Amino acid sequence: MATERGAGGGRLGGVFTPVLTPFGADLAPDPRRFVRLCRWLLDHGCAGLAPFGTTSEANSLAVGEREALLDALLAEGIPAGRLLPGTGCCALPDSVRLTAHAVRRGCAGVLMLPPFYYKGVSDDGLYRGFAEVIERVGDDRLRVYLYHIPPVAQVGIGPKLVERLRAAYPRAIAGMKDSSGDFANTRTMLDLFARDGFDVFVGSERFLLENLRAGGVGCITATGNVNAPAIDRLYAGWRGPDADRLQEEVNGLRGLIEKLPVIAALKAVVAHEAGDPGWATVRPPLVPLPEDRRGPLLAELRARGFAMPGLAG
Amino acid sequence: MATERGAGGGRLGGVFTPVLTPFGADLAPDPRRFVRLCRWLLDHGCAGLAPFGTTSEANSLAVGEREALLDALLAEGIPAGRLLPGTGCCALPDSVRLTAHAVRRGCAGVLMLPPFYYKGVSDDGLYRGFAEVIERVGDDRLRVYLYHIPPVAQVGIGPKLVERLRAAYPRAIAGMKDSSGDFANTRTMLDLFARDGFDVFVGSERFLLENLRAGGVGCITATGNVNAPAIDRLYAGWRGPDADRLQEEVNGLRGLIEKLPVIAALKAVVAHEAGDPGWATVRPPLVPLPEDRRGPLLAELRARGFAMPGLAG
Numbered sequence: 001m002a003t004e005r006g007a008g009g010g011r012l013g014g015v016f017t018p019v020l021t022p023f024g025a026d027l028a029p030d031p032r033r034f035v036r037l038c039r040w041l042l043d044h045g046c047a048g049l050a051p052f053g054t055t056s057e058a059n060s061l062a063v064g065e066r067e068a069l070l071d072a073l074l075a076e077g078i079p080a081g082r083l084l085p086g087t088g089c090c091a092l093p094d095s096v097r098l099t100a101h102a103v104r105r106g107c108a109g110v111l112m113l114p115p116f117y118y119k120g121v122s123d124d125g126l127y128r129g130f131a132e133v134i135e136r137v138g139d140d141r142l143r144v145y146l147y148h149i150p151p152v153a154q155v156g157i158g159p160k161l162v163e164r165l166r167a168a169y170p171r172a173i174a175g176m177k178d179s180s181g182d183f184a185n186t187r188t189m190l191d192l193f194a195r196d197g198f199d200v201f202v203g204s205e206r207f208l209l210e211n212l213r214a215g216g217v218g219c220i221t222a223t224g225n226v227n228a229p230a231i232d233r234l235y236a237g238w239r240g241p242d243a244d245r246l247q248e249e250v251n252g253l254r255g256l257i258e259k260l261p262v263i264a265a266l267k268a269v270v271a272h273e274a275g276d277p278g279w280a281t282v283r284p285p286l287v288p289l290p291e292d293r294r295g296p297l298l299a300e301l302r303a304r305g306f307a308m309p310g311l312a313g
Numbered sequence: 314m315a316t317e318r319g320a321g322g323g324r325l326g327g328v329f330t331p332v333l334t335p336f337g338a339d340l341a342p343d344p345r346r347f348v349r350l351c352r353w354l355l356d357h358g359c360a361g362l363a364p365f366g367t368t369s370e371a372n373s374l375a376v377g378e379r380e381a382l383l384d385a386l387l388a389e390g391i392p393a394g395r396l397l398p399g400t401g402c403c404a405l406p407d408s409v410r411l412t413a414h415a416v417r418r419g420c421a422g423v424l425m426l427p428p429f430y431y432k433g434v435s436d437d438g439l440y441r442g443f444a445e446v447i448e449r450v451g452d453d454r455l456r457v458y459l460y461h462i463p464p465v466a467q468v469g470i471g472p473k474l475v476e477r478l479r480a481a482y483p484r485a486i487a488g489m490k491d492s493s494g495d496f497a498n499t500r501t502m503l504d505l506f507a508r509d510g511f512d513v514f515v516g517s518e519r520f521l522l523e524n525l526r527a528g529g530v531g532c533i534t535a536t537g538n539v540n541a542p543a544i545d546r547l548y549a550g551w552r553g554p555d556a557d558r559l560q561e562e563v564n565g566l567r568g569l570i571e572k573l574p575v576i577a578a579l580k581a582v583v584a585h586e587a588g589d590p591g592w593a594t595v596r597p598p599l600v601p602l603p604e605d606r607r608g609p610l611l612a613e614l615r616a617r618g619f620a621m622p623g624l625a626g
Binding site: 054059063090091093094132151283284 | 367403410427431437442467468596599600
């Protein structure tokens with residue numbers, strides 16, 4: 001596990017998990033379940049957490065709900081220095097508000113989507129979007145990790161934009177999460193920026209070994225929600241003789257999850273492991289994993305000896 | 314111009330404009346300019362207004378900003394019965410809050426995007442999204458116009474989903490805006506649902522005549538912001554001998570705008586016509602129309618005798 005660092009205190013690395021957001025039957029966020037999973041993850045291999053990512057259904061949450069959930073984590077003793085909350089929204093004032101809140105609370109950094117409603121927008125417009133957030137937050141402690149996830153957001157963050165942002169805000173623009181699913185893109189970013197202290201996380205543990213070997217610092221991965229211990233073993237052992245075997249091992253579980261709707265599948269696994277069926281609840285437009293896919297998934301995991309010991313209450 | 318109707322009071326039709334949202338130099342919404350343009354539009358051919366559409370940069374506004382702008386319109390005497398505000402967001406609580414606010418204020422209806430962050434979602438999930446909003450708002454006066462704009466939202470609303478929503482909420486699901494840009498899709502919707510009182514607006518005046526001839530009720534169009542009078546002449550004359558000429562006429566101006574970034578171009582035109590350069594301001598990720606495109610656009614409009622009389626202060 002990589003060392004934790006306080007806000008503005010240094011560089012992050014290791015395994016980060018975009019934590020699933022639990023909902024009650026009324027679809028309200030459930031801070032109690034949320035804190036429990038976060039604590040489990042930090043105790044089982046996660047260097048840090050990236051709440052309010054894509055896997056967290058963050059864009060299905062109101063801004064106030066995100067703030068309340070972050071405050072609930074901190075109130076329960078989850079260290080801010082291990083948190084990298086997602087704060088990028090379509091609306092500038094929302095991104096400013098969430099980013100300022102995270103920085104004021106001492107979070108290690110923020111993971112920032114570009115505004116994603118309008119498609120085919122210019123780098124000028126995206127630059128202006130990120131720059132306005134940084135300027136309006138106006139806090140030297142701010143560390144932004146740019147969140148590139150074109151398969152979902154459609155709006156991407158290319159090397160020219162990164163270069164321009166780095167030039168203008170060398171301290172604030174700390175790194176990125178590359179969820180393009182294309183390691184050639186990650187390599188481009190590493191080749192261009194890693195030597196200057198720009199920290200690249202991959203968005204899937206499938207690319208973790210490759211990323212670390214090429215100068216990246218870790219991964220921020222959906223499947224961390226259930227498989228953080230094994231992914232952290234890979235992180236810890238990446239320079240060792242077992243690295244390729246450890247990579248194969250995490251790929252196996254990833255493959256099981258990836259062939260399903262990922263968020264619903266992960267919630268089904270957590271629900272099972274926590275002995276808490278309510279965990280399976282998702283907000284629309286997502287739907288829970290259908291029973292005919294849930295059963296085989298859980299059976300396959302059982303056959304592999306998969307478990308999340310200590311998660312059940 | 315189609316007759317206005319109060320909330321729940323009947324059916325809408327005619328030319329509706331997704332009103333541009335003006336911003337100050339600090340990027341804060343400017344209610345004064347907004348009210349002025351809304352009033353001009355209602356006095357110059359618009360049956361109603363659809364504030365907070367795509368053209369309005371609605372998703373670049375915080376929820377509270379949208380509420381405040383709607384309240385500003387009503388406070389200045391813009392009739393609620395001529396308003397069809399956009400209320401569909403990624404987050405269910407935001408859509409519920411905006412929709413409830415619009416209904417409580419007596420708006421004629423709401424224009425509702427599907428939640429648009431996750432791509433490739435199921436009709437089950439989208440159904441559940443719309444159904445939750447309708448159930449949670451829980452007001453018989455609610456009239457939802459489904460907003461299908463796949464080129465931007467990526468997440469679309471197909472006939473099977475409309476059918477299911479109509480079956481469950483025959484009163485609340487009042488119609489749709491089809492911004493697919495594909496009249497074959499509009500025709501499918503008309504053929505399937507128009508006879509049962511489902512009111513279809515096209516998202517561009519290019520399809521207005523075709524839509525009216527096939528049983529549709531009007532258009533909700535970006536270019537209404539500058540060309541509502543001419544589009545309303547087409548609406549008023551669609552059964553007459555000049556209909557095709559009137560359609561050609563509005564197509565001409567549409568063509569000028571469509572070859573440019575539409576929102577920035579419309580704001581440039583309004584800024585010029587209002588004698589108020591501040592109108593050109595857009596929020597990121599959009600950028601203002603570059604000068605080398607603004608000049609030729611305004612020259613071309615001048616050559617055509619285009620004007621918005623009375624808009625300047």
